[in-house]
Structure formats: C-alpha cells, structure tokens
Amino acid sequence: MLFFIWLIFFTMPGLTQPISDFSASYSLVRISEANLESGFQEPEYIRHFLEFQFGKGPMTMGIQYQRATTSDTTDSGNAETGLMAIAGYDLVLSSFLRLESFLRIGILSETDPSQPLYATDTDLRLNLVLFNEDGSGWLAGGAFFPSLYAGGILNRYGRAQIIGGAGCWWKNISVYFTALHSFNGVRDPSNPGSDADIVFANLQESAVSFSISYEFRDFRILLKQNQPIRNGGNDLAFTAGYQLYFD
DSSP states (O other): OHHHHHHHHHHSTTOOSOOOEEEEEEEEEEEEEEEETTEEEOOOEEEEEEEEEEEETTEEEEEEEEEEEESOTTTSOOOEEEEEEEEEEEEEOSSSEEEEEEEEEEOOSOOOTTSTTOOOOOEEEEEEEEEOTTOEEEETTEEEEEEEEEEEEEETTOOEEEEEEEEEEETTEEEEEEEEEESSSBSOTTSOGGGGGGGGGSBOOEEEEEEEEEEETTEEEEEEEEEEEESEEEEEEEEEEEEEEOO
C-alpha cells in the first residue's frame, strides 16, 4: 500500500514539478476529563504528535508519530507509541469549492485498540470545502476570508463519522468551530460486546471544538479546545508548525 502511494506521489500527471514544500509540526494534547456512556472519568492523558510532510503540487506525503502516556497505568491504560504514513490530496473544483482528502495508514502493529491510549490509526477523511478567495468585508486594513466544510471519516473498523465546521481567516488569525458525530461504533465502552478487542478505536463519538491559530511568516501556532458530547475527551491541544516553500 505504501509503495502505491509513493508511486502516485511521484508519477501522477501534473505533478512533474520537484518537491514544492516541506512542513513539520508538533502537537501536545492534554485530556483531563472523559465523557463516556457510563459516566465521567478524570484521567490524566497526554498525547504527543510529531509530523513531517513533503508537498508536491496538490499532494502531500509524510509520517506522523504519536506518543500517548498517562500518570496512572493501572486504571487508565498503558503508554503506547504509534507511527503512521500519511498522504493528502486537494482537488480544486472551482474558484470557491475544493475537495480535500487525507489518508493515514498505521505501520506499527504493537498498538492495542482495546485500551484508551492506543496510538496507531488507519482512516480516510474527505472534506468538501466552500471558500471565498477574494475576501468579504474589511476591518483594520485586512479582509475577512470565511470558509466552511462538511465531510466524513471512515476508519479501518468501518466506523463512519460526519464532520463539519465553519470559520474565518483575518490578518493571519484564524478561528474555527467544528462538530463531529459517529453513526456507528461502540456506544458503551464498559459493555462493548463483540467489539471488546477494538473498543476505544471504534467508539461512537460526538463532540464540538473551537480553535484559534496565528501565522507569522512560515510559522503557525494553534490552540484547540474539544468538548465531548458522547464518548470523548475534554482535550486542550497546542500545535506549533513550520512550513518551508521551495522556489
């Protein structure tokens, strides 16, 4: 599978130009509370993400590393390390509409999807994005660039999720509201039935989140707060990223 992704990356028509950009990012996610079907819990989860990507035209390819830890390995799960190959492709449909795709493939087999700190995912995400490339309105010397999207995520176990959001970019500042809902999966992790071996990788989740980011030259920082509705964590995430464009 990885070979075919790599082959497409370097041979797809229209992508004959050299590598166009490189990006790296680090994310720290702290989960202080989990809202599960059986009630609230207060774990102390920390997830570290490190990501490297190369861009070639509308396509990207790279590696995502995850380290998940907890202060209590007896009741809250065991620390894990995950590694995933990632690839993305943006298809511009018109001057205001594009289709985004993002694929992750787990390349470490040691992950345990039955416990909350599983660290390797395999899934496919598609987003249809509506944007305004000319801007709308004006404030303090800068135009507003609103956008909204709707899409879905399908993971290796067949869980289907819908996700959507709306936000705006203004003078290097972006704000976004996002909502996610699962149509299927494990409703109650304390009673998973036949899905006991994949319970936490296949939860039926619902959540809303708010994020704000700032861009300075080739750097970007982001803060994101996730509020669970069902089977999710109260997450606070910080991301720092850098993107280098080649001439």
